[in-house]
Amino acid sequence: MNTEPYLKQRLICVAVIDKVDDAVPLAEALLAGGLNNIEVTFRTDSAAAAIALIRKHVPQMAVGAGTLLHGDQVKQAVDAGAQFGVSPGLSEAVSIAAQKNWLPLFPGVVTPSEIMRALELGWKDLKFFPAETFGGVNALKALAGPFGHTGVKFVPTGGITVATLPNYLAIPQVAAVGGSWMADRKLVADKNWAKITALTAEAMKVISAAQAK
Secondary structure (H helix, E strand, O other): OOOHHHOOOOEEEEEOOOOHHHHHHHHHHHHHOOOOEEEEEOOOOOHHHHHHHHHHHOOOOEEEEEOOOOHHHHHHHHHHOOOEEEOOOOOHHHHHHHHHOOOOEEOEEOOHHHHHHHHHHOOOEEEEOOOOOOOHHHHHHHHHHHHHHHOOEEEEEOOOOOOOHHHHHOOOOEOOEEEOHHHOHHHHHOOOHHHHHHHHHHHHHHHHHHHHO
16 A cells, blocks of 8 residues: 555645535645645544545545544545545554555554554554654654664654744655645635635745755
């Protein structure tokens, strides 16, 4: 199960979609800002329908399912058309369901023990969450020491902003960054698509500058 296609732009928009009707305009706003990656979190009843609508109407967008807490949600996500999954923690049930349904997964880790268990379960691209709360850049640099040779890559998420984005991108073991600032829940509720596009474009400029170094 290849997670690489969803890491190419080095940014994943983490979005909470309360109303299904907002799904397609949100995806189009992100795409207009240069980002073709969205993680629709299973924090609302609209998640599965939102994923299905984006897959149908915005085919250029890679669509993942986030906040996967149990195996049944994995099946719901796959049935809706999710192309990858993200979990805030390391769950064996979620891992098994993802493997059974051939869903590329970014399981959440924080500690060395969780990273070791994730490797045992067959996962190498890991969500580091909540990043800022658990040491951020310094923690990831420390974890790179014992795990750098294993091929582990991290997708830090949680509390990251456009200002701190370059610090994370500078770490070799960081494959991509997950963030919600460009599609804040209130911006989506207010249907402020122009602002979302502008914030996304700003983030993509930061990424382009980091890659040019």
